[in-house]
Amino acid sequence: MNGRTIVSCSHARHAAAILDIFNDAIRTSTALYDYAPRTLDSMGPWFEAKARGGFPVIGVEDGDGALLAFGSYGTFRAWPAYKYTVEHSVYVHRDHRGRGLGRLVMRSLIEAARRGGVHCLIGGIDAANAGSIALHEALGFRHVGTLPQVGFKFGRWLDLAFFQLLLEGPEHPVDG
Numbered sequence: 001m002n003g004r005t006i007v008s009c010s011h012a013r014h015a016a017a018i019l020d021i022f023n024d025a026i027r028t029s030t031a032l033y034d035y036a037p038r039t040l041d042s043m044g045p046w047f048e049a050k051a052r053g054g055f056p057v058i059g060v061e062d063g064d065g066a067l068l069a070f071g072s073y074g075t076f077r078a079w080p081a082y083k084y085t086v087e088h089s090v091y092v093h094r095d096h097r098g099r100g101l102g103r104l105v106m107r108s109l110i111e112a113a114r115r116g117g118v119h120c121l122i123g124g125i126d127a128a129n130a131g132s133i134a135l136h137e138a139l140g141f142r143h144v145g146t147l148p149q150v151g152f153k154f155g156r157w158l159d160l161a162f163f164q165l166l167l168e169g170p171e172h173p174v175d176g
Contacts, residue, residue, distance in 0.1 A: 003063030004060050006058060006059070007058070009059040011047040017093075031129065033126075053075060055086070069091065070091060071102075071105040072109070076120075084118060085122060086118050086120070087121075088121055088122070090106055090132075102131075102132070102135055106135065107139070110165065110167075121141070124162055125162075126158055126160065127161040133163070140165055141163040142164060
């Protein structure tokens, strides 16, 4: 893997690097429909929510331990019947895009979802993000709908496309 290591991210080791990647995406892209950069104080609750939900935070580090990319998933919607569905996000550091890191993180998230008994992964992607859409399609996701003009950022309306990957699990789903 060219000195790249897949890691389980922690607050202590990765919060500042994840924050840097988040804030770059907020400032320069429509990968996040957010306006204001986040603070380091916001990372504690973010990691706590992931831990409470049993949701992974998976990263890729280089040989020196620098975080190059990360991804996670979380609650899709707050009602109990959605418990086997998660919504994921993947972000790559601005200096390391186009090197297959997003694919590496996505494959790791898919495997974590399989192990965790997830049935459905959902990706909400800005409809103009051709790279992310191509990545999802290459990994077997299919387009299941687009919500036109639901976001507004950088002085323009944004369309949100949803991509879905159905997994085999869980083996014995239950109501309630």
